[in-house]
Amino acid sequence: MRNRLCLLWVLYAGCSGPPDDSSTPVDLTDEPLRELAQSLGRRMGSVVNPLIEPDPAFEPNLLREFDLIIPGNAFKPKNIHPHLDTFDFSLTDEMMDFASEHGLELHGHTLTWGKASSLPAWLTSRTDWTRPELIAVLENHIATVVGRYRGRVFAWDVVNEAFCDPAYEANCVVTAGEDGGMDGSFWYQGIGPDFIEIALEAARRADPDAMLYVNDNGWELNGSPKASKLYAYVSDLVTRGVPIDGVGIQMHWGMTMADLALPSPEWQLRLEEAAASLRANLQRFNDLGLDVRVTELDVALPDGPPCSSEQDLARQAEVFVLALRTCFEARRCPSFNLWGFTDKYSWIPEARPGYGCATIMDSNYVPKPAYHEMKTWLRSRL
Numbered sequence: 001m002r003n004r005l006c007l008l009w010v011l012y013a014g015c016s017g018p019p020d021d022s023s024t025p026v027d028l029t030d031e032p033l034r035e036l037a038q039s040l041g042r043r044m045g046s047v048v049n050p051l052i053e054p055d056p057a058f059e060p061n062l063l064r065e066f067d068l069i070i071p072g073n074a075f076k077p078k079n080i081h082p083h084l085d086t087f088d089f090s091l092t093d094e095m096m097d098f099a100s101e102h103g104l105e106l107h108g109h110t111l112t113w114g115k116a117s118s119l120p121a122w123l124t125s126r127t128d129w130t131r132p133e134l135i136a137v138l139e140n141h142i143a144t145v146v147g148r149y150r151g152r153v154f155a156w157d158v159v160n161e162a163f164c165d166p167a168y169e170a171n172c173v174v175t176a177g178e179d180g181g182m183d184g185s186f187w188y189q190g191i192g193p194d195f196i197e198i199a200l201e202a203a204r205r206a207d208p209d210a211m212l213y214v215n216d217n218g219w220e221l222n223g224s225p226k227a228s229k230l231y232a233y234v235s236d237l238v239t240r241g242v243p244i245d246g247v248g249i250q251m252h253w254g255m256t257m258a259d260l261a262l263p264s265p266e267w268q269l270r271l272e273e274a275a276a277s278l279r280a281n282l283q284r285f286n287d288l289g290l291d292v293r294v295t296e297l298d299v300a301l302p303d304g305p306p307c308s309s310e311q312d313l314a315r316q317a318e319v320f321v322l323a324l325r326t327c328f329e330a331r332r333c334p335s336f337n338l339w340g341f342t343d344k345y346s347w348i349p350e351a352r353p354g355y356g357c358a359t360i361m362d363s364n365y366v367p368k369p370a371y372h373e374m375k376t377w378l379r380s381r382l
């Protein structure tokens with residue numbers, strides 16, 4: 001099992017080829033990110049996915065720097081529930097065992113998501129589901145998956161990307177008088193807006209001790225349509241006593257050439273405004289009695305020169321530190337999580353052509369300025 005696991009810990013997303021011997025490994029005499037975060041009572045996490053090809057450098061870097069893993073795809077219904085009456089726990093069991101073996105927390109992602117690519121064909125190909133039938137399917141899915149890992153998975157993204165901004169997202173169902181809306185895809189269409197509380201209540205029944213999260217992207221800025229809709233919806237859940245413990249803020253940031261070319265004073269002002277808005281946003285969810293968590297941070301740069309230009313990498317580092325300090329200075333932000341820690345397996349190049357260079361280490365695991373600046377900030381807080 002151990003050998004197989006060693007091979008398992010390679011992210012999928014179009015490997016850029018075998019590790020290059022010229023890689024300069026991290027300074028092993030230096031305390032890793034996880035130790036610095038632990039000194040502040042917080043955790044440092046990264047997404048992991050199953051293998052495509054062996055990469056002996058991946059696991060040592062993961063285990064040195066992180067004490068929390070988020071399976072990027074393994075727990076998605078498409079992969080864990082391939083047929084109506086069949087669950088496939090082979091990979092999720094191995095990931096859970098790996099986490100247990102190494103004392104890592106595992107954040108389960110995700111029990112419900114309307115995105116068709118995360119759902120199995122047996123669910124999306126049928127068009128005559130009734131509401132009661134779909135509620136039964138959803139409750140059985142959650143009871144089976146969460147029940148299997150009861151007491152082992154410490155937190156779940158019960159719901160992912162259920163909200164939207166109609167200015168940027170199609171299929172966004174907006175209630176009269178509101179700016180933000182709910183993603184009108186599969187679960188919303190089949191059950192209605194209350195699928196979220198049905199899912200949360202099913203998860204609580206299956207594991208009363210697991211932390212239950214609603215996770216979303218694009219709500220970083222306080223007062224934005226999506227942030228306002230999410231806040232209103234979650235406030236109502238809290239008021240009505242629906243089980244929820246936290247909200248996840250994904251933070252997939254995309255820098256533009258304009259951002260990178262901004263004169264320094266304007267750039268610094270942009271950062272300060274973003275930090276203030278983010279801080280206020282996270283604060284108000286903490287004030288509801290909820291945790292917040294950075295769940296999927298990466299900072300994509302336009303392809304080409306920016307991936308090697310010192311100023312552009314320095315600005316990327318400032319965004320990573322902005323996100324880190326906003327989380328760790330918040331009253332309740334227990335973990336700070338990256339959607340990959342090496343450019344070698346980042347999802348960005350494949351999903352966002354023309355962008356890349358989005359993580360804290362290059363494709364040879366050589367730390368980038370973002371890695372070093374995060375450590376500098378963490379040390380300044382000790």
Ligand code: G3I
Nearest residue numbers: 012013049072073076109117118160161217250296347351
């Ligand atoms: O494993 C199959 C492979 O066998 C097949 O040859 C290949 C081509 O069809 O597809 C592979 O599966 C892909 C999977 O990633 C593994 O690479 C799926 O098609 C593809 O849809 C899936 O994309 C994932 C995406 O979520 C949709 O589930 C990305 O890896 C993953 O990084 C991305 O992560 C999401 C979070 O879950 C939610 N927040 C946004 C974030 C980025 O989109």
